[in-house]
Amino acid sequence: MIDLYSAATSNGRRISIMLEETGFDYKVKRINLSKGEQRKPAFLKLNPAHGIPVIIDKENTDSPLVLSQSVAILIYLAEKSNRLIPKDAMQRARMFQWLMFDATDISQVRLESSRLKWNGLEGASKLLYERVLLRYDVLNQHLSQHPYLAGEEYSIADISAYPWARSMEFDGFHNISRWLQQVGERPAVQRGMGIPN
Ligand SMILES: N[C@@H](CCC(=O)N[C@@H](CS)C(=O)NCC(=O)O)C(=O)O
CATH class of the missing domain: 3.40.30.10 (Glutaredoxin)
Known part of the structure; x- marks a missing residue:
């Protein structure tokens, strides 16, 4: 348990x-x-x-x-x-690259951008948010070539990125939108997104 x-x-x-x-x-x-x-x-x-x-x-x-x-x-x-973690060492390394890109360069920066805003530091918050958008642009380009973050297979890199990307308003990031829809159709993702409610 x-x-x-x-x-x-x-x-x-x-x-x-x-x-x-x-x-x-x-x-x-x-x-x-x-x-x-x-x-x-x-x-x-x-x-x-x-x-x-x-x-x-x-x-x-x-x-x-x-x-x-x-x-x-x-x-x-x-x-x-x-x-949800590739067995092959090279694929695993590539998966970790995208997992870390999401976790450290996108999602955590978004969290810090929000914290700055809640503390009234609008300018600093905007600066970080702009960095987040540039990185979502990189992710959008990557997803134009691959169905999932790690390549052909759904993995913990997608699970890391999904809840954060779901809460974002994207304008013109069509590959991210396609990926969000694909990941969002998984029953486990739908259940997990409702916990805790
Ligand atoms: N890097 C940590 C971040 C954890 C974190 O900041 N969690 C937030 C909620 S998303 C929280 O509990 N904040 C309350 C606080 O920091 O007091 C992780 O990935 O788990």
């Missing part, structure tokens, strides 16, 4: 999608971010950096695994299930 500490955010939904795709037994523990539950001592013991998602994998009852960082969790669950 896996406990998933999450909220209705893109980082949280990366993991509910992954858990739905892999079929592991899991229980959702909702964290109310606006009430600051992520900063309470009990949660800080799980993740001192006070962010969801966190999982506790209780398969090893003597030593449950507590894990934070959505991308680390995606990789852990892919390796545990042996799914």
Whole structure:
């Protein structure tokens, strides 16, 4: 059994999608971010950096695994299930390239851009947002040649990017729109996007 500490955010939904795709037994523990539950001592013991998602994998009852960082969790669950991660070393390396491009160059920068805006720093926020758009343009070009981020196969790189891209208004990024539709048709993605509701 896996406990998933999450909220209705893109980082949280990366993991509910992954858990739905892999079929592991899991229980959702909702964290109310606006009430600051992520900063309470009990949660800080799980993740001192006070962010969801966190999982506790209780398969090893003597030593449950507590894990934070959505991308680390995606990789852990892919390796545990042996799914959604290419077996071939070169394909795996290429998949990691696109996974990191999304996680560090796009999604995290979007999150920081939003944080600047919430703090009234409109100019700095806009600057970061423009960088995000340039990088979505790179992704759009990449998807004109490949059905999925890692190439021919759906992988954790798509799961990382999907919830973030879904929450974006795209103008003219037709390949991203095609990919969003394709990924969004997967039943596990639809279930995962509704968790927690
Ligand atoms: N890099 C981290 C980011 C985690 C993160 O910032 N989570 C947000 C929600 S999407 C959060 O819990 N924010 C509350 C806070 O930082 O206090 C990850 O990928 O898991």
